[in-house]
Amino acid sequence: MGGRIFRSRVLLIALLVCAGDFSAAGQEPAHTLQGPITSFAPIVEKVTPTVVTIFTTQTISRPGLRFPFSDEALREFFGGQLPRTQGKQTVQGLGSGVIVSPDGYILTANHVVSGAEEIMVGLGAELRKYKAKKMGTDPGTDVALLKIDEKNLPAITFADSDKAHAGDIVLALGNPFGLRQTATMGIISAVGRGGMGIVDYENFIQTDAAINMGNSGGALVDTEGRLVGINTAIFTRTGGNQGVGFAIPSNLARDVMQSLREKGRVVRGYIGASVQTLTPELAEAMKLKGEATGALVGEVTPKSPAEKAGIKSGDVITSVNGKKINDARELRLMIGSMAPGTKVRLETNREGQKKTLDGDLAEMPAAEAGPSTEASPEESAQPEKATVFGSAVVADVTDDVRRVLNLPKDVQGAVIAEIDSDSAAAQAGLREGDVIQEVNKQPIKNPKDLVALTKKLKRNEKILMRVWSQGRSGYIALEPK
Numbered sequence: 001m002g003g004r005i006f007r008s009r010v011l012l013i014a015l016l017v018c019a020g021d022f023s024a025a026g027q028e029p030a031h032t033l034q035g036p037i038t039s040f041a042p043i044v045e046k047v048t049p050t051v052v053t054i055f056t057t058q059t060i061s062r063p064g065l066r067f068p069f070s071d072e073a074l075r076e077f078f079g080g081q082l083p084r085t086q087g088k089q090t091v092q093g094l095g096s097g098v099i100v101s102p103d104g105y106i107l108t109a110n111h112v113v114s115g116a117e118e119i120m121v122g123l124g125a126e127l128r129k130y131k132a133k134k135m136g137t138d139p140g141t142d143v144a145l146l147k148i149d150e151k152n153l154p155a156i157t158f159a160d161s162d163k164a165h166a167g168d169i170v171l172a173l174g175n176p177f178g179l180r181q182t183a184t185m186g187i188i189s190a191v192g193r194g195g196m197g198i199v200d201y202e203n204f205i206q207t208d209a210a211i212n213m214g215n216s217g218g219a220l221v222d223t224e225g226r227l228v229g230i231n232t233a234i235f236t237r238t239g240g241n242q243g244v245g246f247a248i249p250s251n252l253a254r255d256v257m258q259s260l261r262e263k264g265r266v267v268r269g270y271i272g273a274s275v276q277t278l279t280p281e282l283a284e285a286m287k288l289k290g291e292a293t294g295a296l297v298g299e300v301t302p303k304s305p306a307e308k309a310g311i312k313s314g315d316v317i318t319s320v321n322g323k324k325i326n327d328a329r330e331l332r333l334m335i336g337s338m339a340p341g342t343k344v345r346l347e348t349n350r351e352g353q354k355k356t357l358d359g360d361l362a363e364m365p366a367a368e369a370g371p372s373t374e375a376s377p378e379e380s381a382q383p384e385k386a387t388v389f390g391s392a393v394v395a396d397v398t399d400d401v402r403r404v405l406n407l408p409k410d411v412q413g414a415v416i417a418e419i420d421s422d423s424a425a426a427q428a429g430l431r432e433g434d435v436i437q438e439v440n441k442q443p444i445k446n447p448k449d450l451v452a453l454t455k456k457l458k459r460n461e462k463i464l465m466r467v468w469s470q471g472r473s474g475y476i477a478l479e480p481k
Contacts, residue, residue, distance in 0.1 A: 037223070040171060044183045046225040050156040051173050051218075052123055053180055054108055054132070054146075056093035056116035096174045097121065097146060098219050098227070099155045100257065106146040107257055109217030109232055110137045113144050121148050125181065136260030140200040140268075140336070142217075142232050143253055145260040156219065159226035161249035164205060166190050172209040172231055172245070174218030184210035186243075188228075193246060194329040195277070198233050201336055202329055204246040205229040211245035220247040229253075255337075269338035269361035271311075272304020273297045274472040277327035278316050281477040285464035286314070288352055294318040295331040298466065298474035309346065309359030313466070313473070314441070316349040335361065386447040388454050389478065391423030392416050392430060394447045405433055411468050413437040414447040428478040430467065437473060438466035 093116070097108035106121060113119055119132040130148040137144040168188045176182050186209030194202035207220060211234050218231035229247025236242050259266045275295040283292035294316040300306045311317075317325055321344055325331050338344070340363035348355045387393050394414035397407065401415055413435040419426050430436075436444050440463060444450050457463060463478045 040183070040185060040223075043171060043221065043223060043225045044173070047156060047171075047173055047219060047221055048181050048183075049124065049154040050099045051175075051181065052097045052099060052106060052121050053127060053175055054093075054095040054097050054106075054112055055120040055122065055129075056095065056113055057118040058091045058093070058115050059117060060089050060091055060115075094175065094178055094214060095216065096214065096218050099153050101155050102151065102153045104148040104150045104153060105135070105257075105261065106132065106148065107230070107253065108144050108146060109230065110139050110142045110144040111232075112217055113137070113146070114139070119146065121146065123150075123153075127180070136264045136266075138256050138260065138266045140266065141248060141252060141256050142199045143230070143248065143256045143260070145257055156221075157226045158250050158254055159222050159224070159228050161205065161228050161251045164188055164191055164222075164228050164249070168228075169223050170207055170209055170220050170228055171223075172207065172211055172215060172218050172220050174211075174215035174231065176210075176212035176214040178214055182215075186210070189244070191249075195327070196233075196235075196246075198246070201252070201333055203249060203252060203333055204232075205249055207231075207245050207247060208243040209245065210241045210243075212241045213239075215245075227253075267340065268336040268364040269340055269342055270304075270364040271306045271309075271335050271344070271359070271361060272301035273306040273311055273317075274299040274301075274474065275317065275328040275331055276474045277329070279477070281462065281479075282464070282475055285462040285477040286351075286475075288316070288349060293324075293326045294349065295325055295328040296475055299472055305359045305362050309357045310355075311346070311348065311357060311359075312350065314350070314475075315355075317346055318349055319347040321345055336364070340364075386414075386451050388414075388447075388450055389423070389425045391420040392425050393418035394436065394450060396446055397435060405435070406471075407435065407468070411435060411437065411473070412446075413444045413468065414450045425478055429476045430465075430478070431469065433469070435468040436465055437468055438464075440464050441466075 093112065095108060095112035097106040100107045113134060119134065121130050121132045122128065130150060132146040132148050135145040135147050166188050170186060170188055172184045174182060186207050188205055189208050190206040193204040193206045196202060205220065205228065209220065211218065211231050215231050216233065219227055220229040220231055222228050227250040229249050230253050231245060231247045233246045234241060235244040256266055275297055278292055278294045278296045280292045282296060297311055297313055297315045297317065300311055300313055317331055319325055320331065320334050338361055340361055342361045344359055344361060346357045346359065348357060395417045397413060397415050416430060416432050416434045419430055419432055436450060438444060439450065439453050442453055465476045465478060466473055467476050
């Protein structure tokens with residue numbers, strides 16, 4: 001409701017490993033403050049030497065052509081007009097990082113250094129500058145590892161973030177608004193936060209310690225000066241701190257860091273199924289009985305471990321190796337933390353029937369990203385349109401539409417060209433550019449199929465739709481009013 005997730009361009013992180021060793025041996029249990037304390041100065045003095053300033057330089061282009069699919073691009077394709085800009089611009093960024101080993105390894109956030117052509121690191125109050133090399137990045141957790149050519153540096157230590165609890169006192173250190181070596185104090189507000197769409201693997205620690213632009217990726221430390229988390233984002237309506245900040249748990253950051261140092265990338269388990277959280281509305285539309293929890297499978301990748309195990313679209317994964325799955329986030333975290341080749345036993349709910357499936361995880365494939373060729377509206381034939389649900393205008397998926405949306409060849413249905421933002425359909429989650437693939441498990445090949453099927457629907461009854469949106473298929477429950 002007017003709020004937004006805001007990421008500062010700056011990141012600061014604190015982790016310590018003894019003598020450059022990235023093993024868990026240097027990790028110490030999280031500490032809960034015992035007894036009164038009148039000053040945090042000793043903690044700040046201990047941690048501050050490990051905090052560095054990160055300067056980045058990047059040249060961005062503004063070509064006449066737009067980036068691949070956006071709401072604006074889709075609107076223009078269907079008849080709207082938007083301005084085009086062009087040119088180049090040099091952008092300088094200011095962030096933070098933390099020394100994690102005496103031999104010059106530095107942890108920071110991926111979004112601080114992503115796309116940077118030059119990275120410089122400033123040490124100490126005098127800001128001695130060193131050129132940094134990017135050793136590896138992991139956009140899935142927003143973690144990056146840098147290296148500078150220096151020895152005998154101070155390094156910070158890890159706490160066991162699994163032992164962090166709401167109510168623990170924490171300090172955030174970083175460079176808010178470029179004000180170096182700033183410390184703020186608060187508590188852990190919650191643990192295990194997710195579902196905000198910041199990164200793929202969300203398991204955030206929430207804190208009310210003040211975090212502002214420049215703190216992003218900053219060190220969140222306990223009352224012993226040990227790393228609890230990496231400050232990475234805030235929830236704000238104003239762009240400034242409002243007491244809701246998020247940090248990557250130090251245990252997760254450490255695991256990613258080790259993999260980046262050893263392999264230059266993060267190796268994750270992969271099952272090959274796009275999932276979403278099963279909501280009570282979806283469970284009702286699917287006519288599932290019992291507890292409405294689990295990860296609902298929207299799409300199964302061909303020849304993937306999921307397909308080989310027998311998982312189907314519409315299955316609800318309720319446990320993995322005996323551990324209960326409450327939502328899609330938990331499933332992604334659990335599978336992603338496992339090594340390729342791991343055997344998994346999945347319990348699923350398929351149309352009310354319990355099934356147990358066995359499979360072997362593969363390695364998470366590298367993301368395939370690249371600009372698609374976008375057809376200009378002047379050269380494209382206008383698709384036939386039809387109105388459904390009283391508020392959504394749908395059209396055929398033509399070759400031109402498929403190029404604009406970067407739509408896979410096997411996805412068929414009716415694409416939403418226009419929708420009333422105040423309608424029940426929009427409130428249920430339908431957006432322009434979504435492709436309706438199924439309605440109540442009946443396949444949709446074109447708008448005519450959709451129109452014919454909607455005429456048979458009962459009034460005041462939830463409709464279960466399978467929809468391709470933002471690169472994957474999922475389910476939406478719609479209750480027409």
